[in-house]
Amino acid sequence: MTMLSLASVLAESARRYPNKTAVVDGDLRVPYARLWQEARGFAAALRELGVRPGDAVALLAPNTVDFPRAYYGALALGAVVVPVHLLLTAGEAAYVLRDSGARLLICHTSQLAMGAAAAASAGVPVVTVGPAGPTNESTVDTTRLEDVGAPLAPLPTFESRQAEDPAVILYTSGTTGQSKGAVLTHLNLVMNTVVNIFDANDARPDDVVLGCLPLFHSFGQTVGMNGTFRLGATLVMLSRFSGPAAIELMLREGVNVFHGVPTMYVALAEAAAGYERLPRLRLCISGGASLPLAVLEKFNAAFETTIFEGYGLSETSPTATTNQPHFGTRAGTVGHAIWGVEVEIARAEIEERIELLPAGELGEIVIRGHNVFAGYLGRPEETARAIVDGWFRSGDLGTKDEQGFITIVDRKKDMIIRGGFNVYPREIEEVLARHPAIVQVAVIGVPDEAHGEEVWAVVVLDKDSSATEEELVEWSRERLGRHKYPRQVRFIDELPLGPSHKVLKRELRRMFAG
Secondary structure, three states: OOEOOOOHHHHHHHHHOOOOEEEEEOOEEEEHHHHHHHHHHHHHHHHHOOOOOOOEEEEEOOOOOHHHHHHHHHHHOOOEEEEOOOOOOHHHHHHHHHHHOEEEEEEEHHHHHHHHHHHHHHOOOEEEEOOOOOOOOOOOOOEEHHHOOOOOOOOOOOOOOEOOOEEEEEEOOOOOOOOOEEEEEHHHHHHHHHHHHHHHOOOOOOOEEEEOOOOOOHHHHHHHHHHHHHHOOEEEEOOOOOHHHHHHHHHHHOOOEEEEOHHHHHHHHHHHOOOOOOOOOOEEEEOOOOOOHHHHHHHHHHHOOOEEEEEEOHHHOOEEEEOEOOOEOOOOOOOEEOOOEEEEEEOOOOOOOOOEOOOOOOEEEEEEEOOOOOEEOOOHHHHHHHEEOOEEEEEEEEEEOOOOOEEEEEEHHHOEEEOOEEEOHHHHHHHHOOOOOEEEEEEEEEEEOOOEEEEEEEEEEOOOOOOOHHHHHHHHHOOOOOOOOOOEEEEOOOOOEOOOOOEOHHHHHHHHHO
């Protein structure tokens, strides 16, 4: 039996770098030894509340130092962490609490209005972390986790777990139907953390990393928080992202590593023009969605750096591939499979088995390796559909060239079929993103009597632009095939984003397709 705990990520760095700053949260600077002691204090309080190894503990908290305190506290006790998206409704959060079988909810005081309502609906007790004081939005009486059984001695160390035991349950965004709990093991998450920093990326112990990706999301959690702590580097928290806020914080704290999704790179590139001096970013990593080449080029030019684009899903811990210094980078691709992981292209239309395709052919991206999750909680049939012949079916369409570079073409479900022809929104978005008036664009399929589906572009214009729909349609027609260019362009002030800052195309389809 192999024992392994994700809690060791923080425990070992506290032993090696006790006085080094682990987290910067506003004016607060928390060294590793103190963060680990506080996490073990939370673990003791959770045990006092009746939580036992293997129990699920839900966590609703923004990017503050309280997130890692509670996250590693639950792990130290041997519990399973269930991070809750901050932007869910109380009803949606209650579903997560019920479906996960959460023993209790750790709720940051800033989130108590939604958290308390969700917990009451699900019949789950609440304990709080974060600043004390009235919340104004909730009249619920709650106990602060710090005060439970005080004074309690922190646990002396973390509870041992088997490597294949669940560590974290991440709820997928539920683009179709209800969200599902992806069960990630200690082995999944420790391996993905280690491979990201020691094999895939040029990460270093003296890095100062901006923690602006939501920590309840797999990218911010594994690549950002766990990777930073495994190295003994410093994580600078930013709970509410904007381009100017990020630039100012990075300059103030000497941040040299940035992890973000494409919408964040768009915001930073737009904001850069307003600053005489920009942060010196040694390492930039993009994931979560495809990064338009025009954005990559604009950002790299403004910040004089290189973005390494990667790819992964909640079900793959999350990283599956990334552009890696060892293999060289290729703009427009998501690089190579990470160490110990296989990424191939399979025939998309065959669902009951995996039939791999040769280099260069378009198909569904499939993944096999230490990063693939244990399955969907309580959903064996859906797990069986997702993991076929030992491969995880990603639902993404892509290609793999002779050199091993993976290119994402689109989500299977986002593909538009116009007049019998397959149209891939990402290809159109890449073209439109180069128009000087366009800040952001999303392409969707809208039902159409003549063609089955019609191609629409939803566009955010530069604030000084007066571009018209006709102008953008004509511009597209000159650069795209007859079956591809958008027949309709709609203008919007901002694209709808999910909790992880991905563009919600389902919302756009609802808005424009009726």
